[in-house]
Amino acid sequence: MNEEIRQIEPEDDEIQEEWIREAEPGRTVSANRVDEIGGWQVAIWAMEHVRSDPLETELRRQIVDALQTVNGVSTAQEQDREQWFVTGTPAGRDLVAAAARVVDELAD
Numbered sequence: 001m002n003e004e005i006r007q008i009e010p011e012d013d014e015i016q017e018e019w020i021r022e023a024e025p026g027r028t029v030s031a032n033r034v035d036e037i038g039g040w041q042v043a044i045w046a047m048e049h050v051r052s053d054p055l056e057t058e059l060r061r062q063i064v065d066a067l068q069t070v071n072g073v074s075t076a077q078e079q080d081r082e083q084w085f086v087t088g089t090p091a092g093r094d095l096v097a098a099a100a101r102v103v104d105e106l107a108d
Helices: 055-068 092-106
Strands: 005-008 017-022 027-033 041-042 072-082 083-090
Touching: 005 092, 017 092, 027 092, 041 055, 041 092, 055 072, 055 083, 055 092
Parallel strands: none
Antiparallel strands: 005 017, 017 027, 027 041, 041 083, 072 083
């Protein structure tokens, strides 16, 4: 994983903390902490383009597994097509790194 993970200023007032790993093609991963909903939303941009099995199923499974191994995570589950919801007290940087490793490993 060569791309830098960095914290950015949230554009939305409901987001308390935001981290991003920008990568091409379509390998960007971000994490937003939203206290109002009690957790983090992790977005995997590649999911917009992954629409066939076995890759789609494997990517979804590995993302949940990777997020659950991050220190401080209580739960990790798919929220919608491109987003996962994580509870607990993980670091945003660690969530992005874990998800980005999966995306990078399966990118080829």
